[in-house]
Amino acid sequence: MTTALLRHRLAIVLLAAVGILSACGGGKAGPAASRTAATMSDDQIMTLVRQYGQCMRDHGVARFRDGTLEDGRLTRAGAPDGSVTEEQMRAATEACEHISAQLPASVLAPEPPPSAAKLEQMTRFSECVRQHGLPDWPDPDSRGAFKLTDPTVVKSDKFQAAQAACKEHYDGGIKINGGSKK
Known part of the structure; x- marks a missing residue:
């Protein structure tokens, strides 16, 4: 199985598990089941994200990244390509669903294309x-x-100068290989 296909399947497993749990409240009643991004602060959301990341690491996904919250969406979370099997990811996701169920569904929604x-x-x-x-x-x-073949180029003085010279064309965030640089 290719790395890209494995990453895609792992993302689907994670998002499907969280989406299903969010849609049905994770089988829980009460405040956690009705949380939305509007009723939670970014700090509250990131606390849950960090708890979820630690749970995933505790359950066999050693290199799981917590991610960051950008424009109300979780970005850069997950395991690096090839670091776990689909089965390991599924088992950890199931073990940690009590945390993911508390995250607002909108936080986990994929970013719409430009x-x-x-x-x-x-x-x-x-x-x-x-x-x-x-x-x-x-x-x-x-x-x-x-x-980019070398993502560090965005930290170079040459890129900074080019970005300043070209901001008339586009002055938004720069996503590099799927991540972001604002």
Whole structure:
């Protein structure tokens, strides 16, 4: 099984488990079953996210990343490709569902793809960045991420200068290989 396919399946297992639990309240009644992102602070959500991450690590997913909360959605959470099997992820997810059931469903919803207009702005930004000293800078993918062979380039002075010169085309967050840099 390819790494990308395994990552996709692991994400589906995690999101499906959390989505099902959120939809039915995890079999629990009371305040936890009715929580929404609007009724919970970011700190409360991140406390649950950290508890969930620790539970996943305690149940065999040693390299599970807690992730961060960006624009009301959990990003960069999960296990690195190839670090666990689908069975290990499923077992840990089931063991930790008492925590994931408390997370608002909207926090776990996938980010919608960028509009065609935004993708066009990002493509013009890419062209500009290439013209300002980074000839290998890629166009955005359909999710608005820039697939970089060396993600550290965004910390370079050369990129900072190119980004400043090209902000007229696009001045939003930069997703790199699926993650974000604001």
